Amino acid sequence: MTTTSGSTSRDTTGTLDEALERLHTTGPERLGRLTNHAPMAVEALAARGQAGAVHRWLDLYAPKLEEFPASLEPVTGANWQAALGDPRRAADWIAYFTRETAERPWRDVLAEWWPRLLPGMYGGSTHPVIRVGHAVRTLLAGEETDPRVAELAHGLGYWAARHHTVSVTLTGAAALPGTTAGPAAALALDAVTPIAERDSGGFPTRLARVTALPRWADAVSDPDTARLRLTELVAAATHRYATHGHGEETMLVHAATAPNAVLRTLPALPRTLWVPSLAAAWTASAAVTAMYAPDAPVDYQAPGTFTAEEVVERALAHGDEHVIKFTDTALDVGDERALTAALRAVEISEPLV
Known part of the structure; x- marks a missing residue:
């Protein structure tokens, strides 16, 4: 397998911001428990030079989206502990972090809340922290636009609502x-x-x-x-x-x-x-x-020779949100074994249709 650089690129077209604004009218979950993966997937596509495909992919994913949930009671600096880990309060938490990031630098908000949220990163099948990671990458890599800061607020809010600790x-x-x-x-x-x-x-x-x-x-x-x-x-x-x-x-x-x-x-x-x-x-x-974990590993070999860009294109053509995000991570790792793993995900995962 021939590999090339897995570096990310800035989206200068405004497509990512448009997609995030579109997604911020939808909820962080559907069916009461399944995560809305679209904000993470569109960020990954934009970061990997596929901004032109973002809206087409989002049109395919759109039937999985639900309306933004209703608010119950505002989260404040005085009552936040009682609301932590309550998925019914997702809208309240997102509103709280939207206010916080509007009033203070997003880095300050993140630094304050990261140690509070970190012990509960296991809620929502770890998707909240993954959404935050995508949002932070975009903020660090490009302009701190309103939709990108808002995306961080949505990610932190989702994390707070799904906060769940473990003891091992x-x-x-x-x-x-x-x-x-x-x-x-x-x-x-x-x-x-x-x-x-x-x-x-x-x-x-x-x-x-x-x-x-x-x-x-x-x-x-x-x-x-x-x-x-x-x-x-x-x-x-x-x-x-x-x-x-x-x-x-x-x-x-x-x-x-x-x-x-x-x-x-x-x-x-x-x-x-x-x-x-x-x-x-x-x-x-x-x-x-x-x-x-499976009962036993398999000996998997890549089915041919592929560049990093070709692996991204295969993941996009497949369409599954987890395949797209995993391929994005594989490109961060950047070696042949990582791209082989991404191809394995394409092979064994159910495509988005």
Whole structure:
């Protein structure tokens, strides 16, 4: 396989802003539990040079969208703790963060709320933090337009509404430097014990069955080391999908995209938040691995020679929102194994029709 740079590009056409404005009239979920992936997917397409396809893709996805939910009671600085983790309050939370980001720099709002929200990044199948990661990437890469700041407010609001914590026991010895058998993150993911009853239950039910995970990230205390380990984790989870994605082709995507959302956000956060961010991202990636691991890996080889741009085009033609977002993460990793994993996602996932 021939690879080329997986660098992102600025959307100078205004298409992304138009798409975000269109999406901000819709809710963060549908059917009371399924995430609206469109804001994340259109950001990924725009970042990968596919802005011209954004509205066409969105027209195909539109039947999955629902109207913006009704408000119940305003969230304020005095009552926010009572509203945290209440999905009925999604509109109230989005309104709160819309006000906050209008009155203060978005980086200040993010820095204040990141440590409050981070312990609950497991709600909504990790989609809220992924949406925030896409929003932050766009804000860091280009102009801080009103729709892009509003998208961050929507992402933070969704996260606050779906805030859900987990409690797990860390077991075994820390595996930090890696060995001749492979990088530490890959070895740690290999050491994850699958949960019992993997053939039943949705994300929340399975998550409750995760009680123990390998000790890995808790030994890190230096911010720069945390960023390096997080980068390694994203690569390991992405590579692993090629051989293990068949365990659950959609949900195992999140073992890579959730920690990558955290990694994308680090440059906008105070360095003091990088170490706890690694710990939360590891728990998310390892938990998803435990929840959906297949009984055995497969030996998957890429079906030909492809450039990074060609892999993006294949993901767009396939259309599934998780495939698009996973391909976006694979291009961040940028090596041949990552692009092979993206092609595997195209192969085993159901296309958008």
